[in-house]
Amino acid sequence: MKVLLINASPRKDGNTYVALSEAARVLQEEGFDTGFFHIGSQPVRGCAACGACARDNNLRCAFDDDITNRLIEAAQTADAFIFGTPTYFGQPNGALLAVLQRALYAARPVFAFKPVASVVVARRGGATAALQTMNMPFQMCNMPVATSQYWNIVYGAAKGEARLDAEGLQTMRTMAHNLAWLMRSLAAEPHYDIDSEPHQRTNFIR
Ligand SMILES: Cc1cc2nc3c(=O)[nH]c(=O)nc-3n(C[C@H](O)[C@H](O)[C@H](O)COP(=O)(O)O)c2cc1C
Numbered sequence: 786m787k788v789l790l791i792n793a794s795p796r797k798d799g800n801t802y803v804a805l806s807e808a809a810r811v812l813q814e815e816g817f818d819t820g821f822f823h824i825g826s827q828p829v830r831g832c833a834a835c836g837a838c839a840r841d842n843n844l845r846c847a848f849d850d851d852i853t854n855r856l857i858e859a860a861q862t863a864d865a866f867i868f869g870t871p872t873y874f875g876q877p878n879g880a881l882l883a884v885l886q887r888a889l890y891a892a893r894p895v896f897a898f899k900p901v902a903s904v905v906v907a908r909r910g911g912a913t914a915a916l917q918t919m920n921m922p923f924q925m926c927n928m929p930v931a932t933s934q935y936w937n938i939v940y941g942a943a944k945g946e947a948r949l950d951a952e953g954l955q956t957m958r959t960m961a962h963n964l965a966w967l968m969r970s971l972a973a974e975p976h977y978d979i980d981s982e983p984h985q986r987t988n989f990i991r
Contacts, residue, residue, distance in 0.1 A: 786968055787818040789863035791856070793870035793881035795826035800906040800947035801869040804939040807954045808867055808904070811961035817968070822859050824881055827851065831883040838891035846891045853884045857892045865968050866896070866928075867960075868919060869904040875911025877919050889922050898977065900967045902931040902960050908942035931967050933960035 790809055794801035809819040829851040837847035846853045860866070868885070870877040889896060903919035905912045916936055923930050935956045941947030948954070 786864040786972065787820060787862060788812050788865045788867060788964070788968075789820050789822055789859055790867045791822045791824065791869065791881070793824045793868065793878040794906070795824070795878075795880075796871075796944060797823055797825075799871070799944045800939065800941040801871055801904070803941070803945060803947040804904050804906055804953065804957050805867060805869040807957040808902075808961040808964075811958050812965060815962070815965040817965060820859070820863070822856060824878065824884065825852065826880075829853065829880045829883045830887075832887045832890060844892040844895060846887045848887075851884070853887045853891075856884055856888050857895055860888070860892070860895045863899065865900040865931075865964060867902045867904060867964070869906065870915065870919065872905055872907035872911045872915045875914045877905070877915050882918075885922060889926055893926055897927040898971070899928060900931055900964055900971065901928045902933075902937060902964050904937045904939070904957065904960070906939050906941060906947060908940070912936070912938040912940075929967055929971070931960055931964040933957075933963060 790805045792801050792805055812819050830848055835847060838845065844857060870881050901923045903916055905916045905919065913936060916938060920930055933956045937956060937960050939947045939953030939957065940950045
């Protein structure tokens with residue numbers, strides 16, 4: 786089984802990478818394959834609400850000019866995900882949010898029922914708000930969210946400083962063990978039939 790680790794920092798080898806690497810090391814020790822996906826620093830677009838993905842129902846975003854469809858493709862072969870992001874103004878990296886919203890809207894079945902963990906890195910403040918924002922889409926896409934002994938937060942400002950956050954790195958290791966446990970448990974019960982009840986959609990304004 787494979788865990789895809791998404792690094793949403795434009796600093797490829799920065800503190801987000803340090804936090805994700807600690808989790809990846811534990812997962813490898815537990816016998817899982819791991820792979821990294823870097824959001825990078827190239828431009829990405831937000832969802833245009835064009836509805837083409839719903840119309841075409843092809844698990845792709847109609848706009849193929851950035852990494853969104855590459856993330857969907859990488860997700861197809863993953864059994865679980867860890868999304869890591871730096872805190873920017875008390876929020877996750879905006880590029881990650883833009884890509885994630887489009888990927889989930891176009892290809893929700895690729896992600897549904899696969900365990901996920903969010904990881905947030907910060908210099909000082911706003912990390913819990915960013916973590917909550919990260920988990921919001923997963924909680925409405927039938928994705929079991931892996932937790933830890935504390936919130937999944939690692940502190941550091943300059944590149945590599947996160948290596949000094951002993952408690953944060955321990956939180957990463959515990960999260961990775963919990964994610965591994967979740968994956969093994971779900972693999973033992975693979976035939977969960979959730980489509981038995983049609984999806985109710987009641988908008989507030991009629
Ligand atoms: C645009 C920008 C906004 C930031 N906002 C915050 C913030 O709100 N709170 C905080 O603690 N750190 C903030 N930081 C600092 C980063 O979260 C911190 O340096 C983090 O370690 C960067 O992770 P990286 O090395 O993976 O890029 C900000 C950094 C940038 C570039």
